[in-house]
Amino acid sequence: MRKQFKKAAAAAFAVVLAAGVLAGCGGSSDSGSGAAEGATNITIFNSKMEIQDKLEEKAAQYSEEKGVGVEIYYSSDTVAAHLATRYSSNEPYTISMVDAKDVYALAEEHALDLSDQDWVANTTQAISVNGKVYGFPVCVEARGIIYNADAIKNVTGEDFDPTSIKTTEDFQAICDKLIAGGMASPTGVMKEDWSLAGHFMAEVYEQHDDPDAFIAGIKDGSIKLAEDKKYNEMLDTFDVLRANNYAKDAAISAEREVTEQKLAEGEIAFMFGGNWDWSVINAYDYSENMGMMPVPNNSGDGSNEKMVGGGSKYFFIDNSENTTPEQQQAAKDFLSWLANDPEGQAFVVNDCALVPAFSNNTLDVADPLGKSVKAYADAGALIGNYNYLPDDHYSIVGASMQKYLAGEIDRAGLADEITAYWATAEVGAH
Amino acid sequence: MKRNTMSYKVQLFCMFAGAASVLFLAVVIIPFIYGIYLTLTSWDGIAKTKPFVGLANYVEAFKDVAYWQALGRTAIYSIFAVILINIVAFALAYLVTSGIKGQNFFRAGFFVPNLIGGIVLGYVWKFVFNRAFVAIASAIARGTVPSPLSTTTGAMVCLVLVSVWQFAGYMMLIYVAGFMSVSDALKEAAMIDGCTPAQAMWNVTIPLMRASFVQCIFLSITRCFVIYDVNLSLTKGEPFNTSVMAAMHVYNTAFTYKKYGLGQAEALILFAVCAIVGVTQVYIGKKGEVAA
Numbered sequence: 001m002r003k004q005f006k007k008a009a010a011a012a013f014a015v016v017l018a019a020g021v022l023a024g025c026g027g028s029s030d031s032g033s034g035a036a037e038g039a040t041n042i043t044i045f046n047s048k049m050e051i052q053d054k055l056e057e058k059a060a061q062y063s064e065e066k067g068v069g070v071e072i073y074y075s076s077d078t079v080a081a082h083l084a085t086r087y088s089s090n091e092p093y094t095i096s097m098v099d100a101k102d103v104y105a106l107a108e109e110h111a112l113d114l115s116d117q118d119w120v121a122n123t124t125q126a127i128s129v130n131g132k133v134y135g136f137p138v139c140v141e142a143r144g145i146i147y148n149a150d151a152i153k154n155v156t157g158e159d160f161d162p163t164s165i166k167t168t169e170d171f172q173a174i175c176d177k178l179i180a181g182g183m184a185s186p187t188g189v190m191k192e193d194w195s196l197a198g199h200f201m202a203e204v205y206e207q208h209d210d211p212d213a214f215i216a217g218i219k220d221g222s223i224k225l226a227e228d229k230k231y232n233e234m235l236d237t238f239d240v241l242r243a244n245n246y247a248k249d250a251a252i253s254a255e256r257e258v259t260e261q262k263l264a265e266g267e268i269a270f271m272f273g274g275n276w277d278w279s280v281i282n283a284y285d286y287s288e289n290m291g292m293m294p295v296p297n298n299s300g301d302g303s304n305e306k307m308v309g310g311g312s313k314y315f316f317i318d319n320s321e322n323t324t325p326e327q328q329q330a331a332k333d334f335l336s337w338l339a340n341d342p343e344g345q346a347f348v349v350n351d352c353a354l355v356p357a358f359s360n361n362t363l364d365v366a367d368p369l370g371k372s373v374k375a376y377a378d379a380g381a382l383i384g385n386y387n388y389l390p391d392d393h394y395s396i397v398g399a400s401m402q403k404y405l406a407g408e409i410d411r412a413g414l415a416d417e418i419t420a421y422w423a424t425a426e427v428g429a430h
Numbered sequence: 431m432k433r434n435t436m437s438y439k440v441q442l443f444c445m446f447a448g449a450a451s452v453l454f455l456a457v458v459i460i461p462f463i464y465g466i467y468l469t470l471t472s473w474d475g476i477a478k479t480k481p482f483v484g485l486a487n488y489v490e491a492f493k494d495v496a497y498w499q500a501l502g503r504t505a506i507y508s509i510f511a512v513i514l515i516n517i518v519a520f521a522l523a524y525l526v527t528s529g530i531k532g533q534n535f536f537r538a539g540f541f542v543p544n545l546i547g548g549i550v551l552g553y554v555w556k557f558v559f560n561r562a563f564v565a566i567a568s569a570i571a572r573g574t575v576p577s578p579l580s581t582t583t584g585a586m587v588c589l590v591l592v593s594v595w596q597f598a599g600y601m602m603l604i605y606v607a608g609f610m611s612v613s614d615a616l617k618e619a620a621m622i623d624g625c626t627p628a629q630a631m632w633n634v635t636i637p638l639m640r641a642s643f644v645q646c647i648f649l650s651i652t653r654c655f656v657i658y659d660v661n662l663s664l665t666k667g668e669p670f671n672t673s674v675m676a677a678m679h680v681y682n683t684a685f686t687y688k689k690y691g692l693g694q695a696e697a698l699i700l701f702a703v704c705a706i707v708g709v710t711q712v713y714i715g716k717k718g719e720v721a722a
Contacts, residue, residue, distance in 0.1 A: 081685035084476040105688070109478050191668075250576035252669045253560055392687040396496075399671040406580070406669065 040330045041069035042094035045086075047079045048138070048313055050279040051352040058347050062337075068330045080105070092318040094331045097138060100387040103127045103314050104430055107134035111316040112328055119339035125311030125357040127387075129430075135314035136335050139354035142309025142373045142382055143199050143274040144294050150287035151266030155181035162293035166304050168236045171270075171296040175244045178269055185246035188259035188271040191405060193398020200272055201397055201418070202386060203295065204234050207303040211386045218422045226415035233297045235411055241272060242405060251405045256280065264290075274309065275355060275369035282367065292372040294381075306381040307373065311357050388428040396421050468694045475690040487695040496671075497696050500679040501703065507586060507675065508654040511593045515650045516643070518598040523605030537606065541599040548596070552663025555592045585665045585673040592660055597653060601646040608642030609635070644715035648708055655704040676700050 046055050052074045059070040075082040079098050086092050087110070098106065104127070111134040120126055120133050127135030149160040155178050165171050178186040190196070207230055208214040217223030225231055246268050247254035260277060262268045264286035271277075275292060297304045317323070317331045338344040339358050348354050349363040355370045355377065356363070365374045376382055400417040403409045409417070432438060469487050471480040491497060522540050526533045543551065560577045567575035578584035612635050620630040636643075658677040661667070667674035674682070680700060684693025 078685050080476055080688060087476060087478075105474070106476065110476075193668075249574040250564075250580050253564075253577035253580035255560065390687075392682070395667075395671065395682065395686070402668065402670050408670070 039067050039069055040324075040326045041071065042327050042330050042334065043071045043073060044315075044334075045083070045093040045096040046072055046074045047097045047099075049074065049076065051354070054347070054351040058351065062334070066333075068333070070334065087320075090320075090322055092320055092322055094323050094327050095315050095317055095334065097313050097315055100127060100135070100311065100314060100385065101389070101391070101428055103135040103316060104129060104387065104428055107132075107316060110318060110320065111135075112319040112331075114317065114332070114335075117332060117336060119336055119358060122339065122358045122360045123311075127311070127314055134316050135311075136316070136339075137311030137357035138313040138315060139348065139352075140310060140357045140373060140377050140382075141274055141276055141312035141355065142292070142307040142376065143203065143272070144292040144307040144372075145296070146263060146271050146273045146277060146281075146292050146369060147290065148263055148266050148269050148287050149289035149291065151183070151269045152178065153289075154266065155183050155269075160289075162291060165293060165296050167296055167298050168233070168240060169298075171237060172240050175240060175270075179244070183267075183269065185244055185248070186269045187241045187244040188247070188263055188268045189241050189245045189251060189254070189405060190256055190259060190271070190273065191252050191254050191402060192256060193402065194394045195273070196401035196405065197396075197398035198389070198394035199274065200234070200238065201401060202389060203308050204228075204231050205389075206308050206383055206386045207234070207299070207301075212388075212427070215422065215427060218419055224415075225419050226412045230299060231415065232411070233299050234295070235414075237295055237297050241270070244270075252402055260284070275367070275373045276312075278353070278367045278369045281369075290368045292369050294376075303383065306383050307376045308383045308385065309373065309377075310382060310385045312385075388430045390425045390427060393421070393425065465694055466698065469691055469698055471691045473690045474688045475685060476688075483691070487691045488699075490692055491695045491699060494683075494692070494696070496674075497676070497679050497683070500674050501676045501700070503586070503672075503674070504655060504657070504676040507589060507593075507657075508651060511590045511597075511654045512647060512650045514590065514594045515597045515601055515654075516646055518594055519601035519646060520605050522598060522602040523609055526602070527606055527609040537602070540602055543596050543598075544600040546596075548659030549663045551592065551596060552660045555588070555595075556664050559588055579665060580669055582669060582672045585669060589657075589661065589664060589673060589675075592664060593654065593657065596660065597650055601650060604642050604646050604649075605639070608639035612638045640715065640718065644712055647715070648712050651711060652704055652708050655700070655707070 044055070044059070046052055052072070056072045059072045062068070063070050073093065080102055083092070083096055083098070083102075083106070092110070103111070107127070107129045113132045113134065114120065114126075114136065115128075115131075115133040117133070119136070123137055125137035125140060126133050127137075145165075147160065147162060149162075152160040152174070165174060175186045205211040205214055214223065218225055242248065242251070245251055245254075246262060247259070257280065259268075259271060260273075260280045261284045263271050264281040264284040266287050272295065273292075281290070292307065294304055294307050315335060317328055317335075319328075323331075338348060340360065345356065345358075345361040345363055348356050349361065349365060353366050353370060355365050355374050365371050397418055400409070400414055400421070403417075404411070404414045468480070470482060470484060472483045472486070473480040522536075526537045526540070530536070546554075556579065559579050564575055564577050578588050616634055616638070617630050620634045621627070625633065656677050657675055658681065661673070661675045661678050665673040667678060676696075677700065680693050680697045682693075683696060684690045687693075
């Protein structure tokens with residue numbers, strides 16, 4: 001009898017231990033907020049770290065007002081990798097925020113058709129695949145040269161007019177002027193591969209009238225990259241950035257934060273970047289008059305008067321059986337609230353400091369870089385993003401660009417490496 | 431109660447090892463087998479379908495130049511790191527068992543780096559190399575000295591240094607246990623027989639500590655081969671992707687480049703290499719082990 005009891009106790013103890021371990025595995029560090037009992041609950045995956053706090057706050061308020069539980073999740077993991085784990089455990093988010101290329105990869109299998117939504121007519125940035133709208137643009141982001149007008153004025157004594165810098169020579173001239181006036185190095189260059197290849201080199205493709213044809217030309221050898229006009233013009237400008245780089249002796253160990261701090265505080269005047277850089281710059285003691293201008297170049301095709309950019313980060317709604325029709329409806333309501341409701345619009349522009357992607361959202365953008373982007377977007381002076389670069393493009397071509405930045409290879413060598421990359425790489429389906 | 435029956439043995443096993451076996455099966459064995467299955471598909475990591483492609487991923491893995499470069503780099507890194515980790519750990523262990531003042535404090539101190547997570551450690555050392563080193567070296571040289579992390583060999587040297595700093599303390603503990611297990615009587619006997627302290631160390635203490643060496647070398651080899659966290663936070667593969675180790679390449683292939691099947695196949699090759707090296711080393715090490 002006694003023995004039996006001991007045995008049972010031991011078995012029970014083992015089960016408890018095992019359960020404890022399993023519970024430990026299942027625990028998650030996701031931060032949710034205010035799911036309402038009984039009502040429809042939706043989950044939103046956020047991949048824009050800088051708006052996480054605002055989004056959580058707003059979700060709690062939205063839940064209370066609309067009676068729909070909204071929970072916000074964030075992961076610093078690669079977006080696709082994170083969603084993959086959620087899909088394989090049959091727990092997809094109702095709404096997921098992903099990058100444009102992910103929409104093309106995921107939409108047909110996982111996303112709900114949003115073509116009938118009323119916000120579709122108010123944006124040029126929504127993503128459609130095979131004629132169906134799947135991606136809701138969260139905001140507009142564009143790339144160009146960020147300038148610090150105060151820093152320039154301090155040195156030159158004149159107000160800085162960004163529209164006066166059109167050609168590579170103009171850009172060289174203002175840099176020379178700044179150096180003559182006492183600024184040690186007028187520019188900074190981010191050494192990050194996503195900036196060099198994903199953003200700067202991508203502009204070489206994007207500024208061609210037909211990026212698809214251009215890349216196909218590199219692939220089949222009909223276009224010699226080293227002799228390409230656009231490639232050389234853009235690298236001419238890159239050379240000016242590189243030659244005036246404050247970190248040119250050790251360009252590869254320049255840290256992004258340091259570069260942006262120098263720009264914010266006016267120690268340097270120019271950096272290639274985008275309006276997302278504001279989230280870094282505003283952490284420092286930034287100058288009042290900053291802004292963005294297109295990358296100057298000598299092409300004469302007008303591309304030096306346009307920024308490159310468009311919709312950035314997209315929401316899609318899950319279409320699997322794990323999401324009920326009620327949840328899908330609640331998700332659609334949430335998106336149209338973001339696009340159309342004055343409160344939703346104010347949330348995007350004022351709370352999150354994003355540039356809205358919808359023409360009916362006319363609120364003034366708060367940050368100076370966003371202001372520049374909005375001005376160019378409103379004027380129709382945006383060259384669209386090329387969203388179909390392969391996933392390893394930024395890393396592999398980025399490494400080649402870093403070599404060029406460090407002076408380890410020359411322009412012809414860079415062209416060879418990029419051409420070699422494209423020999424095996426395939427652009428995404430679209 | 432009969433103790434020789436099958437059911438009794440099964441019961442006994444279930445009682446003591448049942449829960450552990452189930453868990454081991456669930457979190458190691460089954461995922462491992464499922465992982466092998468995934469190497470036979472061209473899954474991208476998220477699609478609903480997992481198209482079966484046979485051994486195509488292995489063929490592609492063998493053709494993936496960047497992967498073999500990363501693996502070669504990992505091997506070179508491991509050789510340097512393993513040798514240095516063990517020399518430093520052994521020296522530290524000798525130091526803190528020799529009876530110096532405050533040796534417990536030193537033991538704790540040397541072990542602490544191992545308690546810091548690899549990610550944090552990587553960022554701390556990145557700061558040291560990028561800022562502190564640059565500032566001090568530039569002041570001494572009266573010119574700008576680039577960060578060691580910006581050169582190809584520099585980045586590798588930094589990785590080795592940080593790994594040694596991280597693992598030496600842990601291995602030191604094993605060597606300390608090894609030193610303690612060698613009886614003083616044996617050393618004394620050797621000295622009485624005319625050995626110098628160095629000879630006693632080489633001919634008596636070290637052979638008796640063989641088990642510690644086998645263990646430490648095995649642990650450091652396996653840890654170095656799959657290094658990822660320090661690699662990510664310290665160099666992130668830079669400059670020019672020349673410090674991408676095998677594990678980082680596998681992660682990038684599977685998750686960033688969305689070639690899950692290929693990444694998984696490369697991970698399996700890494701596992702095989704790691705297992706072969708580790709097991710061979712243990713086999714050779716164990717063969718000559720002496721019992722005191």
